Amino acid sequence: MCDTIPPMPGAETGAVLVDSATRFDRQKQRIVDAATALLNDKGMRGMTLSDVATELGLSTTSVTYYFRRKEQLLTAVFEDTLGRLAAMVDAAQAEATPRARVARYVELHFEHFAGTLRQSERPLANLSEIRSMDEPARSSLIEQYRGTLRAIRSFFGPARDASHRDVLIARAHILNEALLWQRTWLGQFAIGDMPNVRQRFFRILDGGIVTPGTAWDVRVFTPGAVTDAGDQESFLRVATRFINATGYRGASVKRIMAEFNRTKGSFYHHLDSKDDLVVACWRASHRRLADLQTRARAEQASAWKRLSATVQSALQLQFADEFPLLRVTAYQAMPPAVRALALRYAQRTALGMMGELVEGMAEGAVRLVDPFIAAQFLLAAINAAYDLQGWRKDRSLAVVMDAYKSVLGNGLFGPE
Structure with a gap:
């Protein structure tokens, strides 16, 4: 019969520390997820630490153990969403051609939205409120978002010259904003219809809205005054x-x-x-x-x-x-x-x-x-x-x- 090998000194303590760290990270993520949903529902002003605690069945003190201030929790929420957007961009970047990269990026967004409707995916935070953050978090988060846009711009390859670079900037910005805005209207479609909607959405990205040879009108108007005062x-x-x-x-x-x-x-x-x-x-x-x-x-x-x-x-x-x-x-x-x-x-x-x-x-x-x-x-x-x-x-x-x-x-x- 073989002798039992005794554990290394401190091994039990190490296992406890690892398990404790895992529980800490898991609870922290639960708080971020609850805060994301409340932020999307109530806006930055309406989301409070006590609301997050209530949503999770915790005391407010339990939340402040992980995030002392609301601003810290909001920063974590935005960083979490920006990180997941960056992961989508990285996955799309692995495709071989610009069309395939954009198609994959669009597909990932549609799949994620369908997953949120099924409650199998965590929602993304609305990023428009980053502008309202205090410094230095505001500048850091904005730079992270700009990094995502630069990565999306690379879907289309390097710029040939300054004029082509301007077009690539417009492409990346329009694509990402259209995908972020879709959350306001995509829910009107059934989950089972999402693949068809995605194809119709991509058709617009692929060929635009005008037929070949159609020119934009040269007239530009200025709106009248809103009030006489x-x-x-x-x-x-x-x-x-x-x-x-x-x-x-x-x-x-x-x-x-x-x-x-x-x-x-x-x-x-x-x-x-x-x-x-x-x-x-x-x-x-x-x-x-x-x-x-x-x-x-x-x-x-x-x-x-x-x-x-x-x-x-x-x-x-x-x-x-x-x-x-x-x-x-x-x-x-x-x-x-x-x-x-x-x-x-x-x-x-x-x-x-x-x-x-x-x-x-x-x-x-x-x-x-x-x-x-x-x-x-x-x-x-x-x-x-x-x-x-x-x-x-x-x-x-x-x-x-x-x-x-x-x-x-x-x-x-x-x-x-």
């Missing part, structure tokens, strides 16, 4: 820029009024709360975009010319104007009631674009694509264009617009 117009302009740049949480009444050179008291003379301000900004953006559509309908005979003039005019506002449209993609940062209003306005705009797309197909100027998905694609691109104002500073407006229109019109792999 110049003071109020200027106030909405400043507030919109702050919300776009820093998110709901970062756009404090104090900062907005300081930029506007007014006291906080004068703000509350016109509005009851910050939520009322956000609603006013949403309505102003919706009216301005609707005004662009109205002007295009009045002056353009064909559906494609109406749509192309509207899209170009909206893009110019986002790239160059001091009074941009409020970013619909930042909707998650808003309180639930304001968020619902923002989504309702966004879908009204999308419905109008759908009509123009269908008529454009009948004219032969627009490709045979799913008009609902194409409208969402255009809407995401318009609103997300604001994020590229930094890119725009080193280039002429014409160069930026041409790069963006090339991707929207011809797709991710079309003529440059």
Whole structure:
């Protein structure tokens, strides 16, 4: 009979430490997952450490053992989502061609969304609220996201020259924003229909929205004033820029009024709360975009010319104007009631674009694509264009617009 070999000294302690570390990491991940769901549901302002604790059946002290402050937990939430997005990009990068890489990246996003509906996948956090984070976390998280965009840009190979590089930047930005925005509309489809929806979505990415040889209309319109009161117009302009740049949480009444050179008291003379301000900004953006559509309908005979003039005019506002449209993609940062209003306005705009797309197909100027998905694609691109104002500073407006229109019109792999 063989002798039993005694354990090494300290082995029992090592096993306990490993098991303890595993339990620690597992509980920490549970907290991050619960916080992600609450962040997506309530926004950054509405998510609290006590809410997270309640969701998990824990005491608040149990949560603060892992994350002392809410900001630390939010940082962990965003880092977790950015890490999973980076893993998707890495998996897609292994494919052999640009089309195969994009197709795989799209497939991974659709599979993940279907998994969240089945509750077999952890949801991704809405990243729009990163702008509202305090420093240094804000800059670190933004740089991580930019790293993901650079990796997506590499799907298409190296840039041949400066002009080609601009197109690649537009491709990466439009692709990723369209995939992140899809969470607002993809849930309207049955899980079993996801593969078909994905194919229709990829068809737009692959060939764009216009038929070969169709030119974008040269007309660009400027929306009329939102109000006859110049003071109020200027106030909405400043507030919109702050919300776009820093998110709901970062756009404090104090900062907005300081930029506007007014006291906080004068703000509350016109509005009851910050939520009322956000609603006013949403309505102003919706009216301005609707005004662009109205002007295009009045002056353009064909559906494609109406749509192309509207899209170009909206893009110019986002790239160059001091009074941009409020970013619909930042909707998650808003309180639930304001968020619902923002989504309702966004879908009204999308419905109008759908009509123009269908008529454009009948004219032969627009490709045979799913008009609902194409409208969402255009809407995401318009609103997300604001994020590229930094890119725009080193280039002429014409160069930026041409790069963006090339991707929207011809797709991710079309003529440059």
